[in-house]
Amino acid sequence: MLSKNQIKLITSLQQKKQRFAHQMFFAEGIKVIQELLESNFELVNLYTIQNDFEQVSNDKKVLVDESDLKKISALSTPNTCLAVFKIPVEKKIIEYGLILALDSIRDPGNLGTILRLCDWFGIGQLICSKETVDIYNPKVVQATMGSIARVNVNYIDLETFVSQTKLPVFGTFMDGNNIYKTELPQEGIIIMGNEANGISSELEKLIKNRLTIPRFGTIQKAESLNVATAAAIILSEFSRNN
Amino acid sequence: MLSKNQIKLITSLQQKKQRFAHQMFFAEGIKVIQELLESNFELVNLYTIQNDFEQVSNDKKVLVDESDLKKISALSTPNTCLAVFKIPVEKKIIEYGLILALDSIRDPGNLGTILRLCDWFGIGQLICSKETVDIYNPKVVQATMGSIARVNVNYIDLETFVSQTKLPVFGTFMDGNNIYKTELPQEGIIIMGNEANGISSELEKLIKNRLTIPRFGTIQKAESLNVATAAAIILSEFSRNN
Numbered sequence: 001m002l003s004k005n006q007i008k009l010i011t012s013l014q015q016k017k018q019r020f021a022h023q024m025f026f027a028e029g030i031k032v033i034q035e036l037l038e039s040n041f042e043l044v045n046l047y048t049i050q051n052d053f054e055q056v057s058n059d060k061k062v063l064v065d066e067s068d069l070k071k072i073s074a075l076s077t078p079n080t081c082l083a084v085f086k087i088p089v090e091k092k093i094i095e096y097g098l099i100l101a102l103d104s105i106r107d108p109g110n111l112g113t114i115l116r117l118c119d120w121f122g123i124g125q126l127i128c129s130k131e132t133v134d135i136y137n138p139k140v141v142q143a144t145m146g147s148i149a150r151v152n153v154n155y156i157d158l159e160t161f162v163s164q165t166k167l168p169v170f171g172t173f174m175d176g177n178n179i180y181k182t183e184l185p186q187e188g189i190i191i192m193g194n195e196a197n198g199i200s201s202e203l204e205k206l207i208k209n210r211l212t213i214p215r216f217g218t219i220q221k222a223e224s225l226n227v228a229t230a231a232a233i234i235l236s237e238f239s240r241n242n
Numbered sequence: 243m244l245s246k247n248q249i250k251l252i253t254s255l256q257q258k259k260q261r262f263a264h265q266m267f268f269a270e271g272i273k274v275i276q277e278l279l280e281s282n283f284e285l286v287n288l289y290t291i292q293n294d295f296e297q298v299s300n301d302k303k304v305l306v307d308e309s310d311l312k313k314i315s316a317l318s319t320p321n322t323c324l325a326v327f328k329i330p331v332e333k334k335i336i337e338y339g340l341i342l343a344l345d346s347i348r349d350p351g352n353l354g355t356i357l358r359l360c361d362w363f364g365i366g367q368l369i370c371s372k373e374t375v376d377i378y379n380p381k382v383v384q385a386t387m388g389s390i391a392r393v394n395v396n397y398i399d400l401e402t403f404v405s406q407t408k409l410p411v412f413g414t415f416m417d418g419n420n421i422y423k424t425e426l427p428q429e430g431i432i433i434m435g436n437e438a439n440g441i442s443s444e445l446e447k448l449i450k451n452r453l454t455i456p457r458f459g460t461i462q463k464a465e466s467l468n469v470a471t472a473a474a475i476i477l478s479e480f481s482r483n484n
Contacts, residue, residue, distance in 0.1 A: 035463075109351060113468045113470075113471060116464065116467065116468060116471075117467065117468075117471055119461075119463070119464035120455075120457055120458070120464040120467055121457075121458045121459065122457070122458035122459015122460065122461070122462070123459070124459070143468075145465070145466070146465070147464055150461055150463060150464070180482040180483075213362075213478075215362055215363075215364070216362070216363045216364035216481045216484075217363065217364015217365070217366070218364065219361075219364070219392055220364070221277075221361070221392060222358065222361035222362040222389055222392070223387070223388070224387070225358065225359065225362055225474070226355045226358060226359075226385075226470070228355075228468070228470065228471055229355060229358075229359055229470055229471055229473075229474035230474075231471075232467070232471035232472075232474040232475050232478075233474050233475065233478045236455075236474075236475045236478060236479070237478070239458045240422040241422075242458075
């Protein structure tokens with residue numbers, strides 16, 4: 001049985017301000033919760049319809065029914081479980097190998113999908129500009145499918161970071177070098193721009209390596225790719241020969 | 243000023259059954275509407291806050307205010323215009339070159355993003371199983387960013403089609419040949435599976451060319467890629483050397 005205060009707290013965590021104030025976020029579904037538990041995220045409480053998750057001690061487990069779960073879920077069709085975790089302290093940026101950097105990505109689904117991509121391609125570090133959607137937004141957590149537990153994510157002033165790094169900096173533009181014909185290194189920072197406006201002009205000035213994903217076919221009227229699919233192609237190209 | 247009947251008709255077009263009954267769909271935003279107008283989609287009515295779209299005759303143009311637009315929009319933040327179009331007659335399948343086939347893709351955002359990818363890579367033909375989300379779903383139309391006007395889309399019995407085609411048939415699995423090390427032809431059918439269940443077992447039997455997108459890094463715990471990002475990597479590989 002859920003108390004009014006519990007419902008109020010959990011639903012408030014859909015807002016970034018409240019997540020920050022409480023230093024908590026929530027995840028839904030067995031798979032994502034399982035991955036977070038395995039990755040040492042600190043569990044606050046688990047709300048579950050079934051009495052599953054044997055590794056969770058009883059004092060943290062709250063048995064609920066479907067109508068309770070509906071009250072706290074951010075999903076239109078709630079899962080069977082929801083868990084509140086503490087937001088971990090941001091770790092230090094791992095400044096070697098390939099790093100993906102996001103300049104004001106606004107769509108939670110895009111951010112979650114990109115995090116999942118990083119996990120697939122063994123990219124351990126994701127850097128987000130402060131304008132990028134919060135990684136602990138419930139829609140982002142959901143879209144990561146558990147990958148949130150395995151990629152280091154930092155929110156920083158991207159311009160300052162990029163102007164100071166010793167790694168080569170890459171960005172994709174309509175007028176860059178053909179990515180399929182460019183020799184790509186095993187380390188560097190790859191910047192992906194905002195969904196509507198691309199890479200900001202301030203950051204663009206700091207990018208020495210301009211790449212382009214060429215279009216194919218006879219019509220060539222497509223104006224752009226979705227940012228997550230563009231990231232997929234770029235990470236695939238950086239990885240395929242290494 | 244909008245009549246009650248107009249509002250009722252347009253909002254009803256959010257449902258597939260009603261789109262089918264009326265043989266109409268709607269699109270929102272200047273860019274998408276512009277692309278549909280340029281591509282000979284038959285306009286029924288344009289609802290606009292500004293008196294834009296000079297090429298549209300006045301008898302089809304309805305000037306509305308923001309509150310009117312909010313009543314008919316499928317977006318949480320409505321654009322400045324919404325247009326109702328007739329659903330065009332399905333064209334014949336173009337059975338040559340590269341064809342992308344979707345086996346029960348359920349998420350409208352994924353379908354729209356994949357259509358945009360097809361447009362970018364010059365894939366003129368997309369084939370969808372009958373269980374795939376409807377291409378004229380407002381969320382799909384929105385996510386295509388206008389590419390819906392340039393890719394031929396057919397809904398068919400995918401098993402029957404794949405069992406009869408003379409083109410080579412490709413699918414991605416966890417145990418296929420490394421896509422980066424396989425010579426890929428300039429024609430063939432590439433099948434993408436459902437978000438949760440992958441390619442159905444019936445279709446899998448018909449796929450002679452099993453591919454895999456390898457994972458990278460030391461952890462390798464990522465279980466899968468989002469279907470649109472997987473499609474991006476596959477189309478990129480099929481295109482890059484051709």
